Amino acid sequence: TGHPDLKFKTFVPRELRLTAKSQDLFEELRRHDVLLHHPFDAYDAVVSFIESAAEDDRVLSVKQTLYRTNEHSLIVPALIAAAAQKEVTAVVELKARFDEASNIRWARDLEDAGVQVFHGLVGLKTHCKLSLLVRHDPDGVTRRYAHLGTGNYNAATARIYTDLSLLTADPEITAAVHDVFSFLTAYAEHPNYEPLMVAPVDLAERCLALIAREAEHARHGRPARIIAKMNAVLDKNIIMALYRASQAGVKIDLIVRGMCALRPGVRGVSDNIAVRSIVGRFLEHSRIFCFANGGQEEVYLGSADWMPRNLYERIEVIYPVKDALLRERVKNEILEAYLADNLKARVLQKDGSYIRAWxxxxxxxxxxxxxxxxxxxxxxxxxxxxxxxxxxxxxPPKRVRRPALLERER
Structure with a gap:
């Protein structure tokens, strides 16, 4: 156009840089987990992780979920190439709205190449974002490596959606990811998938328990706070649990881009809850759940919103951020930035309307x-x-209304 001032300035995403001691990404992951915040961090590292399934002779097998991927995806060709020599499993969701035709086409191409293609469980959409590689490392040990994400395996939307990726070799997490794939391919079902939370198995129940735990901390005077970021909050049970936590004295900040059925700031009900929506250059798509937990802070990321369809009608995975430095990054860099936004943020009022943060x-x-x-x-x-x-x-300081004060005002 003739108005360059109306255009966003171009920027180059930050590339993942390995430490000097690591020869490749796998060696880096044996040292520590890697967290990427897209589109600010380049998606290339995720694509390279999956491409290594075909290019790295030490990789023995790969398992992959596909919900939405781009037309010229590099991930599907990598899976097809890997299938020539390795065991490759793909769980392709055929009912991804607006992408049904392309997913059917990808599924056929994968099957023709020898990939074991599954379509998840009957009646449940496969919405989780998981990739799992098994590799025989130079030290003679066979290990699992996993990518867990909040967004789709789509390099195109990764440039305009905000999402988070966790790359890890943590034995507990990668073993649980393996078990989730067994669940998806109908080989085996487990009573739980700890340390992961999996819908519809236990995700709703454990989210409610985490909220209730914060309320218990508040009642005993211990640090209690919830910061949660997602696309929508519609589940009645979650909303009622948040109201109870607010009444117990838990400070709750929700960053909800879209629909929110909760009403903040209602005297005696949700005094300690604030809700903001950020609509800007990028589509806010990441899901983050942060709990103060009496001073032992816990941070979770995942594919699920607090909506009935995510909690009960889809296969979703929420996973912990175990690394203390990565938890600090999520809290102090990402969440604090969104809570401080006074230009693109809109704040939900108790009557359901929104006003600008300023x-x-x-x-x-x-x-x-x-x-x-x-x-x-x-x-x-x-x-x-x-x-x-x-x-x-x-x-800015916010006064937390304590249960005793709320009780006197009723």
Whole structure:
């Protein structure tokens, strides 16, 4: 167009850099987990991880879920190439809305190449994002390596959706991912898949338990807070649990891009709950669940929203972030940035309407200059090395209404 000022500035995503001691990604993962925040971190590392199934002679087998992938996907050809010499399993969801035709075509191509193709369990959409490689490493040990994501295996949308990827060789997590694939291919079902939470097996139950645990911490005066980011909050049981936690004194911040049936700020019901929606340059798609847990903070990522369809009608996986440094990154870089946004954020009112974040702060005009903070632009600047984390504005103090005070006001 003739108005370049109306266009977003181009940016180059940050590439994954291995430490000097690691010769390849697998050696890096044996040392520590890797967390990627797309599109600020390039998706190339995820594609390379899956391509290694075909290119790396030490990789013995690969298992992969596919819900939506792009038309010129590099992942499907990698699986097809790997099938010539290795055991390859793909769980392809044929009912991914708007992508049914392309998924049927991919499934046929994979089957023709010798890939074992499954279509999940009857009546349940396979929505989880999992990839599992088995590799015979140079030290003589055969290990599992996994990628777990919040978004689809789609390099095109990874440039415009915000999502998180966890790459890990953690034995507990990779063994659980293996068991989930056994579940998806109808070989075996387990009573649980710890440390993963899996829908429809136990995800809803364990989410409710985590919320109830925060309420119990609050009642005993221990650190209690919930920060959750997702696309929608519609499940009645989850909403009622959040109300109970609020009434117990838990401070709750929800970052919900789309539909939210919860009403924040209702006296005696949801005084301690705040809900914001961020709509900006990128589509907010990541799901993050952070619990203070009495000072022993826990962070989970996954493919599920707090909606009935995700909790009861789909195969979903939510997984823990075990590495302390990665938990700090999720909390202090990602979540804190979204909670500080005062340009693209809209705040949900108790009557169901939304107002701009700066209006919710009592301002008459939108912030400008150094007072303006756009979370997505900040995260771009961090990825480009142009902004330090200290540039995130401090969170304004919020008074937590304690149960005794709430009781007196009823």
């Amino acid at each position: 209006q919710a702060q009592g301002k008459r005009k939108p912030p400008s200059g150094s007072a303006a903070f756009n979370a997505q632009e900040f995260l771009i600047a961090v990825a480009e090395g142009k902004q330090p984390l200290e540039a995130i504005p401090p969170e």
